[in-house]
Amino acid sequence: MSAPAPIYLDHAATTPMRAVARRAMLPWLSGVHGNPSGAHHQARAARRALDDARDQLAALLGCGPGDLVFTAGGTEADNLAVSGVAAVRAGRPVVCSAVEHHAVLEPVLHLGGVVAPVERSGQVDVAWLERELPADAALVSVMAANNEVGVCNDLPAVVEAVQRRTAGRAVVHTDAVAAFPWIDVREQVADVGLLSISAHKFGGPQGVGLLMVRPGIELRALLLGGGQERGRRSGTQNVAGIVAMAAAAQELAEHRPVAPGAGAAQRDRFVRMVRDGLDGVHETVPSGAPRVAGTAHLCFEGVVSEELLFLLDRAGVCASAASSCASGAIQLSHVLAAMGVSPALGAGAVRFTLGWTTTDEELDRAADAVVAAVHRLRRARPCG
């Protein structure tokens, strides 16, 4: 039995590097090149490449080049936003939605912050923000799109509620790591104070990201040292990674739909094929709520996701249950719990995430594999 060609449907975890990104970074990985903070001509060349990348990314995010702080990924950007703002607004609470990525949730909890509830859709409860948000909140972090289930928040409405409730004293941060590969976020985030993205989610390398910080928002650095990134993030910049991130973002922007939920035909077709072949399959995000186009989050009745993922893996299909702990074990996700998904249904939740390399042919085969695996598990466990 020869192994079938693998089908990768875990692009929200990480997605293949784009050729333009690889090409952009290669010159910085060989031969002599300077430290961008230096003064000689090699250093100036590196600095120029860094500045070009910064200009490019600023344009794609709708901000000034000086508003960008390059980091070693989305987690660092999220931590810098939450902890960096909290440090200069000491004594005031930080708040985030209950379905944030752990990179936001953990620093908020560490600081003794407040967790805002979400609706059944996974969107933050805007009415709660209007009524219950601590009026002295320092920072409110609400993700642009959820990394597990893909639901998008209405960021202008969030900003409006936060500003009204706090009389403009709170700053809004958005983790746009999961949204940016699918949505031109510029319009959505026009009034957001801080924003995080991560390169490897859209075809750049792992270990590079950035935090956008609007002018006037003060931030205390997490890393102290040489004062790079205007004192907000010390450490020699990852020039190769940053130029590759800019190149990937540029190519992405040329193909990416603008509106949340647009461009989902491929995903919808996949979900339809799975549901045509199986009873008892539920989309976790209720219809009507806007989602990023690449995420199909499905709950399979009478199936344990660990077992389904095991069989899919054996069949060459890479998917995930979204929430993994350090050991690699699968745990019931905090996102599903916050959305009020029943533990019985959530136990059979699997996330399929499409990406820029996904083909219809792959999705045909993946749908067949899913249907076959679920049939097999339900046969083996007739009572669920």
Next chain:
Amino acid sequence: MVAMSGGVDSSVTAALCVDAGHEVVGVTLKLWGGHADRGCCSVADVDDARRVADQLGIDHHVFNYAAEFERHVVQPYLDAHREARTPNPCIECNRHIKFSLLHERAIALGFDAVATGHHARIVRRGDGVRRVARGVDPAKDQSYVLYMLDEVVLATTLLPVGAMTKHDVRRIAAERGLRTAAKADSQDVCFIAGRPGTAREVFLGERIALRPAAVLDAAGREVGAVDALELVTVGQRKGLGLAGGADPRYVLDVDPRRAVITVGERDALAAPTVVLEQWAPSTRPVQGGVLAQCSAHGDAHPGRLVGTTLYWDRPQRRVAPGQSVVFYDPAAPDEVLGGAIAGRAGPSPGEGAQPTGS
């Protein structure tokens, strides 16, 4: 499917299964402790299992049974201590997790068998009946903790290291350069990590109320006191606050209802019978003459099972309620017939006696 704990026995089990030509997948169970880097299912152990699987060229997966472990092993462990019983969590883990949930999953996923690194053998008798039998290495024999395995499970279980000594297991691991070759054996209770001696007390103290108790002699005289009745086991000799000098005295009974511990001299520790409950496997009831073993590495002594009572041929040291009693075949003393859990026998020795001296 090989259950790989990250220890040397299951590492070699996986290697032997690969050698035997099986298509092998390694699985590590996450049972406890998300972040702790000690004790069982720590990240370090998962790393070891994964790297051994890499070395052997087999796939490795992690299955999360933390909720089931909590329900079937940890909570019953706490309940037992609350009732002053002496539980054996490894047996409950084998009963409910490894040879139940994991086994069922393996079969559902299309595997023919589950292999584990237990030091025990599976023998097939002339009549076709499979039994658990003692491992070849008497010092490492784990047949005691596998008595509950029934025919169906045994037919789809492999215990390859049961046929070799621990020394040979380590030698094979070393020869193959497995990173677990010199790894220390696992602790007694995998989910309790910490300094030996105090770890159990700390663990229980954080989870259940520990109550002080009076220590009485058989005549009902108060002769000592303990801080935590829940930590005292029948047969225990130390830590009872007894005056020195006298002949050693042993715990005969722990009565959680009255918060009383009864002690007596060695002779009084002997009992003619053990009342048993929770017989396993339920598919194979055992009656008549047996060799009965009451702890993982204790000796087996002859007795007769009549109804739910074990009658020793000669009185034996009292068995703490909650401990498993495992029956071996007198005609084939290495082979397990089944087992059960010691119950609380009749009224306590001290109960009903009039307290004196007060």
